[in-house]
Structure formats: C-alpha cells, structure tokens
Amino acid sequence: SAVISQKPSRDICQRGTSLTIQCQVDSQVTMMFWYRQQPGQSLTLIATANQGSEATYESGFVIDKFPISRPNLTFSTLTVSNMSPEDSSIYLCSAGLGGTGELFFGEGSRLTVL
Amino acid sequence: GQNIDQPTEMTATEGAIVQINCTYQTSGFNGLFWYQQHAGEAPTFLSYNVLDGLEEKGRFSSFLSRSKGYSYLLLKELQMKDSASYLCAALPPGNTPLVFGKGTRLSVIA
Numbered sequence: 001s002a003v004i005s006q007k008p009s010r011d012i013c014q015r016g017t018s019l020t021i022q023c024q025v026d027s028q029v030t031m032m033f034w035y036r037q038q039p040g041q042s043l044t045l046i047a048t049a050n051q052g053s054e055a056t057y058e059s060g061f062v063i064d065k066f067p068i069s070r071p072n073l074t075f076s077t078l079t080v081s082n083m084s085p086e087d088s089s090i091y092l093c094s095a096g097l098g099g100t101g102e103l104f105f106g107e108g109s110r111l112t113v114l
Numbered sequence: 115g116q117n118i119d120q121p122t123e124m125t126a127t128e129g130a131i132v133q134i135n136c137t138y139q140t141s142g143f144n145g146l147f148w149y150q151q152h153a154g155e156a157p158t159f160l161s162y163n164v165l166d167g168l169e170e171k172g173r174f175s176s177f178l179s180r181s182k183g184y185s186y187l188l189l190k191e192l193q194m195k196d197s198a199s200y201l202c203a204a205l206p207p208g209n210t211p212l213v214f215g216k217g218t219r220l221s222v223i224a
Binding site for chain 1 (some may be wrong): 145157211215217
C-alpha cells in the first residue's frame with residue numbers, strides 16, 4: 001500500500017491568485033495522478049504526473065492553468081493558476097503501484113476561491 | 115471512450131442488504147473497482163474484479179459480468195457508518211488510470 005500526504009488540506013483563495021498543492025508518497029510509486037472532485041460530483045482526472053517529463057493532461061485541462069511537477073518517484077505538485085470561483089473544488093493526489101491498477105488517494109485539498 | 119453509470123442516491127435501513135449497480139461501456143477493459151468515500155474524506159479501496167463472478171470480503175461483496183458490462187456492490191448487515199458515496203471505476207488497458215462513475219450516495223437510516 002501507499003500513504004499519501006497532501007498539503008494544504010484546505011485554503012481560501014482570492015480570485016486571480018495561484019496556489020500550489022504538494023503531494024508526498026511514503027514509497028516510490030510508478031504512477032501519480034491528480035484528480036478534481038467538485039461538490040457532489042465524482043472524480044475527474046486532470047493529468048498524469050510523469051517523473052522527469054511534462055505531465056499528460058486530459059481533455060479540458062491545460063498546462064498553463066494546472067502546471068504539474070514530479071521531480072522524483074515520491075513527490076508531485078499541482079498549481080491552480082489564476083484562480084476563479086469555478087476552480088473551487090477538492091483536488092486529490094493519487095498513486096498507483098502498478099500491477100492491479102489500484103489507486104491510493106491523499107486526503108484531498110479543498111480550495112475555495114472568493 | 116468510457117461511460118460508467120450508477121444510481122445517484124439510495125437509501126436503506128440499518129441491518130438490511132443493499133445492492134448498488136454499475137454498468138460500464140469502455141473501449142478496452144482490465145477490471146472493475148469499487149471505492150468508498152465518506153463525506154470530506156479520500157476514497158478508499160473496497161474491491162477489485164477482473165474475472166466474472168462474485169468476490170466476497172466480509173460484509174461487502176462485488177460481482178462482475180464482463181459480457182454484460184455490469185457490476186454490483188452488495189453490502190450486508192448495513193451499519194450507520196456505511197453511509198457514504200460508493201464509486202464504481204473501470205480500469206482501461208495500458209497505463210491509463212481508473213475512470214470513475216459519478217458515485218452512489220448511500221444513506222443508511224435507523
């Protein structure tokens with residue numbers, strides 16, 4: 001298994017600002033992903049964080065808005081840039097060990113944009 | 115593409131049995147996961163089916179029919195703490211991550 005720590009756990013942000021969310025895994029993992037979960041909704045994949053190279057973004061998400069870093073096999077960051085109230089959501093870091101495809105999740109970062 | 119359907123909400127009585135259904139239409143399929151998510155918390159793994167049939171784990175069981183694109187999660191002897199959202203997720207082929215359904219919000223009442 002993998003234990004994933006995210007910070008901040010929650011934040012209130014002003015429109016137009018940017019916030020970086022950090023994700024730390026307690027073991028080296030093959031895959032790391034960032035999901036968004038809007039109120040009452042399921043998880044939507046933002047991107048796959050690739051170690052040492054640019055992230056792979058899903059349709060509707062772009063690097064300028066959600067820059068992602070993954071400098072090593074245990075750490076990744078997601079930045080939400082130039083925030084608007086529509087970005088208010090929970091952002092979840094997840095990791096996979098390979099094999100079955102099971103994902104482990106961090107506790108999430110709840111962002112409120114005013 | 116991927117399309118996963120599950121009911122939005124269900125209500126069941128403490129001590130009863132409830133079945134949460136999930137249908138999926140995917141271009142390629144490597145397995146079906148169920149996750150539980152309590153309000154304000156991260157999703158946690160419940161079960162994984164890759165072959166047809168029933169997988170039992172304590173009070174929770176999960177069933178898969180690949181030919182029908184259908185799965186269900188069965189919860190027995192319901193407890194109040196089982197009130198949560200239950201997320202069905204399909205695993206596409208390759209290194210593509212899980213694709214989640216919208217989740218079923220289960221309310222257990224006394």
